[in-house]
Amino acid sequence: MSDQTPGNVAFDPRSPRLREDPVAFWEGLRAKGALYPNGNGTWVATSYRACSELLRDSQNVAKATAQRLANMPRGRFYDYNVNTMAFMDGPEHRKVRGAVFPAFGPGNIRRMTETVEALCGEFMADLKGRPGFDFMRDFATPFPLYVICDILGIPRDHRETFGEGAHAVVAGLEPMAPPELIARADAACDALGAIVTRYARERPADPDGDLISFLKAQHEAGLIDWDQYVNHMIFLLVAGHETTSTMLSQGMNYLLRHPEQAAALRADPSRAMTAVNEILRLHPPLQFVLRQTLAPVTVEGVELPAGQLIFVLVGAANRDPEMFPDPDTLDLARTNAASHLAFIAGPHTCLGSNLARLEGRMVFERILREMPDLMLDGPPAPNQNFLFQGFSAMPVRQSAPHPV
Numbered sequence: 001m002s003d004q005t006p007g008n009v010a011f012d013p014r015s016p017r018l019r020e021d022p023v024a025f026w027e028g029l030r031a032k033g034a035l036y037p038n039g040n041g042t043w044v045a046t047s048y049r050a051c052s053e054l055l056r057d058s059q060n061v062a063k064a065t066a067q068r069l070a071n072m073p074r075g076r077f078y079d080y081n082v083n084t085m086a087f088m089d090g091p092e093h094r095k096v097r098g099a100v101f102p103a104f105g106p107g108n109i110r111r112m113t114e115t116v117e118a119l120c121g122e123f124m125a126d127l128k129g130r131p132g133f134d135f136m137r138d139f140a141t142p143f144p145l146y147v148i149c150d151i152l153g154i155p156r157d158h159r160e161t162f163g164e165g166a167h168a169v170v171a172g173l174e175p176m177a178p179p180e181l182i183a184r185a186d187a188a189c190d191a192l193g194a195i196v197t198r199y200a201r202e203r204p205a206d207p208d209g210d211l212i213s214f215l216k217a218q219h220e221a222g223l224i225d226w227d228q229y230v231n232h233m234i235f236l237l238v239a240g241h242e243t244t245s246t247m248l249s250q251g252m253n254y255l256l257r258h259p260e261q262a263a264a265l266r267a268d269p270s271r272a273m274t275a276v277n278e279i280l281r282l283h284p285p286l287q288f289v290l291r292q293t294l295a296p297v298t299v300e301g302v303e304l305p306a307g308q309l310i311f312v313l314v315g316a317a318n319r320d321p322e323m324f325p326d327p328d329t330l331d332l333a334r335t336n337a338a339s340h341l342a343f344i345a346g347p348h349t350c351l352g353s354n355l356a357r358l359e360g361r362m363v364f365e366r367i368l369r370e371m372p373d374l375m376l377d378g379p380p381a382p383n384q385n386f387l388f389q390g391f392s393a394m395p396v397r398q399s400a401p402h403p404v
């Protein structure tokens with residue numbers, strides 16, 4: 001088995017091979033072992049068991065945030081990150097996550113279902129009559145943004161600032177982001193912060209209201225401070241946008257390239273949730289996450305010292321044949337499809353996973369039902385991100401091409 005990247009590094013997050021041939025890429029890394037040194041001081045976890053154990057070990061394993069923050073220039077983007085739960089661990093993380101968590105509980109999910117349903121209807125009504133459109137520009141990018149705007153309770157007038165801002169913040173989180181990307185992320189946090197602060201000041205606290213009012217109630221109850229309140233509104237906007245957009249585009253790309261799977265799903269819509277989970281398993285929007293040991297740990301028989309940085313390769317774990325037989329096939333009857341690690345596992349498990357699954361289920365179901373003739377109108381254009389490997393354009397059409 002040849003190395004994945006030039007030099008001695010087994011896993012390079014910027015390797016173009018990850019996008020060109022994910023099956024061979026992940027298989028090659030898994031063939032080297034479940035957990036092994038990467039050749040540059042870091043380690044890589046590739047098996048489902050190793051990744052899952054590391055993610056769930058809240059005692060001995062934490063997010064590798066100190067390292068990332070040490071390399072990040074002080075500024076608005078830095079302040080944003082340190083105030084969000086994604087950069088916290090231990091008791092502080094539990095407290096802040098606990099304050100935001102009820103917003104994504106069963107009662108609110110019911111309300112979110114109505115929002116997602118209504119928005120999906122709006123998008124379908126607009127697109128159904130069009131012979132062709134760009135699925136990225138006209139659906140996958142704006143749809144999750146409108147959903148999160150409605151849930152937050154912020155008018156969609158800000159969608160351009162939000163869309164561009166969320167994009168810039170995500171780009172700032174790319175591995176080894178250059179200074180110009182950090183500067184753009186600084187400016188984006190300034191712009192997004194100004195908008196959400198205005199609404200945060202105006203809106204009354206209401207534990208049963210939209211997300212802004214609910215989080216204000218949590219702030220007034222002393223569960224989160226003002227900076228955490230404001231920055232979590234930015235964070236939810238960002239966390240709910242590019243991830244979901246990537247899931248929708250990867251899913252549509254898959255279904256349009258596998259008409260037999262699309263037909264099976266159309267014939268039995270009760271499989272839609274399995275389809276969403278299988279799409280997330282095969283194409284997790286976040287292909288890997290970084291963790292660090294706090295104390296020596298033994299995982300899969302391998303001893304790791306304290307302070308060790310580990311790439312937890314979600315993309316490899318999700319295709320581990322020991323966990324998912326015939327791993328490279330989307331299987332609408334897979335019984336453990338929901339066990340994928342696209343939302344990871346353990347204390348930092350994605351808070352928006354139910355909302356994201358809901359969006360995926362509703363969009364795929366309705367597009368297959370209401371646009372049965374939809375097809376790709378040329379190859380989709382891959383985006384330039386390493387962290388979120390989706391598309392920048394995906395031309396589709398609903399009618400036969402014009403004769404030339």
Ligand code: HEM
Binds near residue numbers: 087240344353
């Ligand atoms: C398909 C869509 C989504 C995917 C694949 C996804 C994936 C993830 C992953 C992998 C993490 C953990 C990152 C880490 O710890 O290193 C995470 C965290 C998080 N996600 Fe999502 N996400 C999605 C959608 C959403 C949505 C719609 C929201 C809310 C609006 C959301 C809110 C969050 C929050 C608040 C966290 C932080 C949890 C914590 O640190 O305790 N996500 N997500």
